[in-house]
Amino acid sequence: MSGSLRGVLRVGLTGGIGSGKSEVARVWAGRGALVVDADRLAREVVEVGTDGLASVVQEFGGRVVRPDGSLDRAALGEIVFADAEARRRLEAIVHPRVRARAADIEAAADRGTVVVHVIPLLVETGQADRFDVVVVVDVPEDVQVERLRRTRGMTAGDARSRIAAQAGRDERLAAADIVIDNAGDLDDLRTKADSVWAELEKRAASA
Numbered sequence: 001m002s003g004s005l006r007g008v009l010r011v012g013l014t015g016g017i018g019s020g021k022s023e024v025a026r027v028w029a030g031r032g033a034l035v036v037d038a039d040r041l042a043r044e045v046v047e048v049g050t051d052g053l054a055s056v057v058q059e060f061g062g063r064v065v066r067p068d069g070s071l072d073r074a075a076l077g078e079i080v081f082a083d084a085e086a087r088r089r090l091e092a093i094v095h096p097r098v099r100a101r102a103a104d105i106e107a108a109a110d111r112g113t114v115v116v117h118v119i120p121l122l123v124e125t126g127q128a129d130r131f132d133v134v135v136v137v138d139v140p141e142d143v144q145v146e147r148l149r150r151t152r153g154m155t156a157g158d159a160r161s162r163i164a165a166q167a168g169r170d171e172r173l174a175a176a177d178i179v180i181d182n183a184g185d186l187d188d189l190r191t192k193a194d195s196v197w198a199e200l201e202k203r204a205a206s207a
Contacts (some may be wrong), residue, residue, distance in 0.1 A: 007111035015137030
C-alpha cells in the first residue's frame, strides 16, 4: 500500500555495501524520520526463542546454532553465501518476518511522518514499487572496495566478491527516484542527505 493513502511518506533507502546508506539514515533519523532498518529486523526475527530461529535450525540443522542457543551467523553465512538455493531458502524464512515486523512499526507512525525503510537488497528482492520514493546512495566500485578494506578489514578480493553478490550499480540507479552521490567525504554526504531530506519533508506534507 502506498504510504500516501494513510498520510505517511514511505521511502525505500538502499545502496551497495559500503555505500553510506546507514549514515544517510542516521542523518534523517536526527531530522525526525522513522527509520526501519531491515538488517536490524533480520537479526531480531531470528533471536533466541523466536519461531524464526526455530525455522532456520529446522532448515539448516544444529550446525548453525552456538552453544548458548543463539544463531551462529558465521556458520550460516558459509552455507548460504556460496549457494544460491540455500540463500533463497533462508530468505523465504527471514524476509516475510522482516516485512511483517516493518509493517507493524510503520503502522504506529503519525500522519505526515517520513518512514524510511533501509533495505540493502531492495532492488534484488523486487521491492521498489512498494515505496513512494526510492533513494539510492551511489558510489563507484573502487571507492566501495577502499572503504570496505579500511572500515571492515576486508581484502580487496573479499570486498569485490561481496559487491558482486549484490545488484549491479546500474540496476540500482534504474530503480532510483533520487540518487545521493557519495563519492566524497562524510561532511559532503551529510550535506547531500540534508538537501534530500528537505525534499522528502515537502512530499510528506502533501501525502
